[in-house]
Amino acid sequence: MRGPGTLALLLEGAAGKVDGLLMVADKTVGNASVVQALTASQVKEGAALALSPAPLALGQQAGRLAPRPIHEKVAPGALAVARPEGMDLSFNPTAAKKSGPSCDVALEVLRFAARRDFAVKVYE
Numbered sequence: 637m638r639g640p641g642t643l644a645l646l647l648e649g650a651a652g653k654v655d656g657l658l659m660v661a662d663k664t665v666g667n668a669s670v671v672q673a674l675t676a677s678q679v680k681e682g683a684a685l686a687l688s689p690a691p692l693a694l695g696q697q698a699g700r701l702a703p704r705p706i707h708e709k710v711a712p713g714a715l716a717v718a719r720p721e722g723m724d725l726s727f728n729p730t731a732a733k734k735s736g737p738s739c740d741v742a743l744e745v746l747r748f749a750a751r752r753d754f755a756v757k758v759y760e
Contacts, residue, residue: 679726680759684742686726690755693722725749726757 679686697718704710725745732742749756 676724676726676757676759679728679731679757682728682731684728684732685745687745687749687754688724688726689720690722690724694720697721723749723752723754724757725754726759728759730760 676686676688697720701715701718704715705712727742727746729742746756
């Protein structure tokens, strides 16, 4: 079986067996419901960290891009896919401590986020 449904099944089967998971938000890998499930809500429930696009920043970015086809006569298809301008980092220090050596990785991600002015939300 292939497709977004496969990933959801694999994630369900990995519960309690995986120390870390890196997931790229890509619709060819997982659908929106799978990607949304691996964000701040999962950190609240015990994941060590999640890095996700900031909803407010995405809305502001879309607001700046939306008028371009009308005012600048840019064809909508000519607009390049843009990286999210703002990111949120959700962090659970209690879960990070439980993961042993992975805690070092979590601290490096926090340093990375701080250097780039990402919003950091801490849950315990």
